[in-house]
Amino acid sequence: MMSYQAPKDLLKDKIILVTGAGDGIGKTAALHYAKHGATVILLGRTTKKLDLVYDEIEKNGYPQAAIVPLNLDGAVEHDYIELASIIENEFGRLDGLLHNAGILGNRTALANYEPSTFEQVMRVNVTSQFLLTQALLPMLLQSENSSIIFTSSGVGRKAKAYWGAYSISKFATEAMMQLLAAELENTSNIRVNAINPGATRTNMRAYAYPAEDPATIATPEQIMPTYLYLMGNDSLAVNGESIDAQP
Ligand SMILES: NC(=O)c1ccc[n+]([C@@H]2O[C@H](COP(=O)([O-])OP(=O)(O)OC[C@H]3O[C@@H](n4cnc5c(N)ncnc54)[C@H](OP(=O)(O)O)[C@@H]3O)[C@@H](O)[C@H]2O)c1
Numbered sequence: 001m002m003s004y005q006a007p008k009d010l011l012k013d014k015i016i017l018v019t020g021a022g023d024g025i026g027k028t029a030a031l032h033y034a035k036h037g038a039t040v041i042l043l044g045r046t047t048k049k050l051d052l053v054y055d056e057i058e059k060n061g062y063p064q065a066a067i068v069p070l071n072l073d074g075a076v077e078h079d080y081i082e083l084a085s086i087i088e089n090e091f092g093r094l095d096g097l098l099h100n101a102g103i104l105g106n107r108t109a110l111a112n113y114e115p116s117t118f119e120q121v122m123r124v125n126v127t128s129q130f131l132l133t134q135a136l137l138p139m140l141l142q143s144e145n146s147s148i149i150f151t152s153s154g155v156g157r158k159a160k161a162y163w164g165a166y167s168i169s170k171f172a173t174e175a176m177m178q179l180l181a182a183e184l185e186n187t188s189n190i191r192v193n194a195i196n197p198g199a200t201r202t203n204m205r206a207y208a209y210p211a212e213d214p215a216t217i218a219t220p221e222q223i224m225p226t227y228l229y230l231m232g233n234d235s236l237a238v239n240g241e242s243i244d245a246q247p
Pocket residue numbers: 019020021022023024025026043044045046049070071072073074099100101102103124151152153154196197198199200201202203204205
């Protein structure tokens with residue numbers, strides 16, 4: 001997948017929402033989607049970071065972005081419905097949704113895992129994706145064809161000791177992707193897939209592996225071919241897949 005070369009106008013006229021768009025992989029995906037012609041809706045919790053991404057998109061002359069500040073930790077059903085109605089009023093449809101925001105939680109044995117952290121990880125990494133998807137489905141159905149991408153992880157397919165709620169949340173993410181893909185197949189224009197980014201040079205990775213030399217792992221830019229492929233029309237026939245962004 002790393003070898004996919006996206007046409008320059010791959011995402012022309014598409015409206016795409018990216019969660020966690022202020023930093024790490026989400027920031028890079030938002031910039032790449034905009035570069036390939038999309039109007040990107042930047043969702044995140046730190047407005048200052050979203051502003052910087054917005055400015056970079058503007059500076060490069062890409063389609064003007066939109067910012068929707070939302071803390072996925074505190075948000076409730078009503079907030080997602082309100083968000084959907086703001087997007088509906090502004091754009092009328094949605095062509096792509098990248099579920100990217102996530103938190104790591106504790107790296108410790110389940111026997112000692114802090115229950116409040118467990119719940120927080122599940123809220124941010126799982127429940128928010130369910131509520132956001134449910135609220136946005138009517139608008140994704142308005143698109144000629146739309147793509148939902150979830151973000152998985154190696155520990156979302158094979159659990160490893162001490163990865164705690166994060167690992168459980170990524171298994172749940174894979175399940176959510178598979179459920180939606182099966183339920184929407186044949187009856188809608190929506191395809192649903194997941195990406196496992198693999199080791200990628202971000203704050204989350206540095207926090208999980210403090211002793212690792214960041215220069216030895218892939219940058220977010222290097223994994224973008226998969227993010228572009230699954231968001232653009234070259235992947236119209238792909239549904240229900242969990243794809244590795246790195247070999
Ligand atoms: N990096 C890797 O090696 C790797 C490997 C496998 C999977 N992943 C997955 O890839 C995705 C992106 O990870 P990353 O490495 O880019 O992490 P990151 O650098 O920590 O970025 C995470 C993003 O999510 C946002 N976020 C966190 N909590 C949020 C909340 N409560 N409400 C709204 N936004 C929130 C962050 O916002 P702030 O900047 O405001 O905190 C940030 O923009 C995650 O789902 C992660 O699990 C990463």
